Amino acid sequence: MDIRKCAAEAIGTFWLTFAGCGSAVVAAAFPEVGIGLLGVALAFGLTVLTMAYSIGHISGCHLNPAVTIGLAAGRRFPTRDIVPYIVAQVLGGIVAAGLLYAIASGAPGFDLAKGFAANGYGEHSPGQYSLVSCLLAEVVLTLMFLFIIMGATHGKAPAGFAPLAIGLGLTLIHLVGIPITNLSVNPARSTGPALVAGGWALGQLWLFWVAPIIGGALGGILYRWLSEEPSAQVTGVPTAAAH
DSSP states (O other), rough: OOHHHHHHHHHHHIIIIIIIIIIIIIIOOOOOOOOOOHHHHHHHHHHHHHHHHHHHHHHOOOSHHHHHHHHHHHSOOOGGHHHHHHHHHHHHHHHHHHHHHHHTSSSSOOOGGGGGGOOOOOGSTTTTTOOOHHHHHHHHHHHHHHHHHHHHTTTTEEEEEEHHHHHHHHHHHHHHHHHHSSOOSSSSHHHHHHHHTTTTHHHHHHHHHHHHHHHHHHHHHHHHHHHHHHOBSSTOOOOOOOO
């Protein structure tokens, strides 16, 4: 495994977690000019869009263990590189969450009990959705995210537009999923804030590993079956993560 690819994944996942979760922690409810749900959803989409153009040609810009596993399931990524990519992604997410906490905690009235953009179900779901509802949402939304990634980066897709489709796809997924789980579809993005928030967030983190990985694998397999052939525009495929 090329260390530069892993470094690119760590940097990209850092940006996704820092800017995406940062928009929720710092800017979502800022007095009078808060960006709200729409702004947070757009912020996550923009992190993937900007990184896909920046590092897509280096590492494929997965930024997400579920994406890496989904692409491997769709035969777009070598299985031998799964673990190094995931390690780099998780480290990037953890560093981002730690830095975000260092910044956000400097504001008067900062309250870690508000969740720190961590994902949750039941009483910790923004809309109080049940465990089953949250599990289904995370599986389906991650499945469709991989479907978008696989299709947008297919060899016969319009060249150069994959980052736009993937970034906008992630924005749409957040618009649907934030009220349900605060939206994960990305175990690395979930792990960083959960480690900072601790308590219930760590106790519920398992769901935001299990569900996205299942959904990602299913999405990769489904598109592999549906498409004429598995070729991609670039090695590794520019993508995300998702949060």
